[in-house]
Amino acid sequence: xxxxxxxxxxxxxxxxxxxxxxxxxxxxxxxxxxxxxxxxxxxxxxxxxxxxxxxxxxxxxxxxxxxxxxxxxxxxxxxxxxxxxxxxxxxxxxxxxxxxxxxxxxxxxxxxxxxxxxxxxxxxxxxxxxxxxxxxxxxxxxxxxxxxxxxxxxxxxxxxxxxxxxxxxxxxxxxxxxxxxxxxxxxxxxxxxxxxxxxxxxxxxxxxxxxxxxxxxxxxxxxxxxxxxxxxxxxxxxxxxxxxxxxxxxxxxxxxxxxxxxxxxxxxxxxxxxxxxxxxxxxxxxxxxxxxxxxxxxxxxxxxxxxxxxxxxxxxxxxxxxxxxxxxxxxxxxxxxxxxxxxxxxxxxxxxxxxxxxxxxxxxxxxxxxxxxxxxxxxxxxxxxxxxxxxxxxxxxxxxxxxxxxxxxxxxxxxxxxxxxxxxxxxxxxxxxxxxxxxxxxxxxxxxxxxxxxxxxxxxxxx
Numbered sequence: 001x002x003x004x005x006x007x008x009x010x011x012x013x014x015x016x017x018x019x020x021x022x023x024x025x026x027x028x029x030x031x032x033x034x035x036x037x038x039x040x041x042x043x044x045x046x047x048x049x050x051x052x053x054x055x056x057x058x059x060x061x062x063x064x065x066x067x068x069x070x071x072x073x074x075x076x077x078x079x080x081x082x083x084x085x086x087x088x089x090x091x092x093x094x095x096x097x098x099x100x101x102x103x104x105x106x107x108x109x110x111x112x113x114x115x116x117x118x119x120x121x122x123x124x125x126x127x128x129x130x131x132x133x134x135x136x137x138x139x140x141x142x143x144x145x146x147x148x149x150x151x152x153x154x155x156x157x158x159x160x161x162x163x164x165x166x167x168x169x170x171x172x173x174x175x176x177x178x179x180x181x182x183x184x185x186x187x188x189x190x191x192x193x194x195x196x197x198x199x200x201x202x203x204x205x206x207x208x209x210x211x212x213x214x215x216x217x218x219x220x221x222x223x224x225x226x227x228x229x230x231x232x233x234x235x236x237x238x239x240x241x242x243x244x245x246x247x248x249x250x251x252x253x254x255x256x257x258x259x260x261x262x263x264x265x266x267x268x269x270x271x272x273x274x275x276x277x278x279x280x281x282x283x284x285x286x287x288x289x290x291x292x293x294x295x296x297x298x299x300x301x302x303x304x305x306x307x308x309x310x311x312x313x314x315x316x317x318x319x320x321x322x323x324x325x326x327x328x329x330x331x332x333x334x335x336x337x338x339x340x341x342x343x344x345x346x347x348x349x350x351x352x353x354x355x356x357x358x359x360x361x362x363x364x365x366x367x368x369x370x371x372x373x374x375x376x377x378x379x380x381x382x383x384x385x386x387x388x389x390x391x392x393x394x395x396x397x398x399x400x401x402x403x404x405x406x407x408x409x410x411x412x413x414x415x416x417x418x419x420x421x422x423x424x425x426x427x428x429x430x431x432x433x434x435x436x437x438x439x440x441x442x443x444x445x446x447x448x449x450x451x452x453x454x455x456x457x458x459x460x461x462x463x
Contacts, residue, residue, distance in 0.1 A: 319440065
């Protein structure tokens with residue numbers, strides 16, 4: 001690597017790594033999001049009270065409200081009520097958060113156990129004093145994690161430990177980790193021990209995913225039926241939430257593929273012009289029939305090339321196209337509506353700083369972290385593309401051969417895949433390489449490299 005080319009190579013290698021790793025990590029985050037929320041099996045919607053101030057009015061849910069909603073929606077529902085307690089043993093006192101819920105809670109989140117199980121429907125029906133604790137609390141109380149069957153005093157009553165929830169060892173789990181200790185008990189039991197504990201959040205399993213917000217509309221109607229004001233709640237459709245996360249990767253693939261299509265179209269136009277000029281020049285010297293007869297092999301090769309290029313454009317478009325989803329609250333009624341965009345920005349700021357009415361469950365914290373990482377990776381990728389073009393143009397001006405650049409970019413691409421894969425494995429994240437996205441990405445690198453470095457050559461592209 002020549003010293004005067006060093007900065008150009010650094011730009012290209014860094015941009016290839018950033019773009020490739022962004023796509024691979026993005027796909028891993030999508031899988032993690034689907035996994036923690038069981039989106040594929042629940043199509044769940046979350047309904048949460050907006051603020052602490054509403055916990056003492058008609059906005060909180062009673063057990064009767066839950067039963068009415070189940071009858072109206074004909075859907076499985078889980079719910080949570082939060083309170084705090086102090087667990088005491090002979091040596092120390094430990095602060096812990098109590099979550100009152102039902103046996104269906106485990107159907108809405110991915111929960112792994114170190115020991116035991118989640119309390120069952122039979123435990124609820126028989127009013128059994130069963131508790132599920134997390135790994136941190138088990139270790140602090142007992143010094144080990146195999147404690148299912150042991151007893152623990154909660155709110156003055158003895159509970160049998162049904163299970164111990166294991167901590168999430170992925171990088172998302174470690175980032176979202178806190179010192180909070182959690183206990184899960186049946187809400188009916190909690191309600192009998194602490195009347196102040198009120199249901200502030202419910203999760204509803206919907207029959208199917210709806211991208212046009214029909215499920216949210218259905219929930220709002222159901223809330224109105226039980227005399228609840230829908231505007232007092234944050235209603236989150238996780239199927240739509242997941243669609244918006246997945247869409248980042250689809251948009252990325254579309255942008256890369258579209259750039260590839262534009263490059264191929266440019267070459268197609270150039271090839272057509274060269275063919276036309278060739279025939280035009282030859283017709284000045286001979287009859288068209290003689291030209292076609294004498295040069296039919298050359299013309300046939302050009303026609304095959306043109307057909308191949310058209311087929312490539314068609315196949316690429318079929319691969320990258322998708323139906324984009326934009327939430328209705330982000331679509332202005334008029335093309336230019338300053339007030340609308342002002343309100344949208346204000347709403348975004350308020351949502352990011354608002355105080356929720358209950359302690360966020362660890363899975364919800366993880367979901368928020370995943371969304372932030374997906375957005376960061378998307379912006380990194382978009383910013384890395386101009387870096388690549390800058391590096392390529394510098395190499396073009398220095399007349400570096402395209403064979404050398406193609407080879408080094410291919411090596412950088414493969415190494416980026418290996419490094420990203422190792423990072424995902426080492427951080428215990430789900431791994432699934434999206435081969436179509438990687439194919440489009442490699443094609444993007446190759447076409448741009450040849451197009452930028454060989455602008456004045458006949459061998460710009462052979463697809």
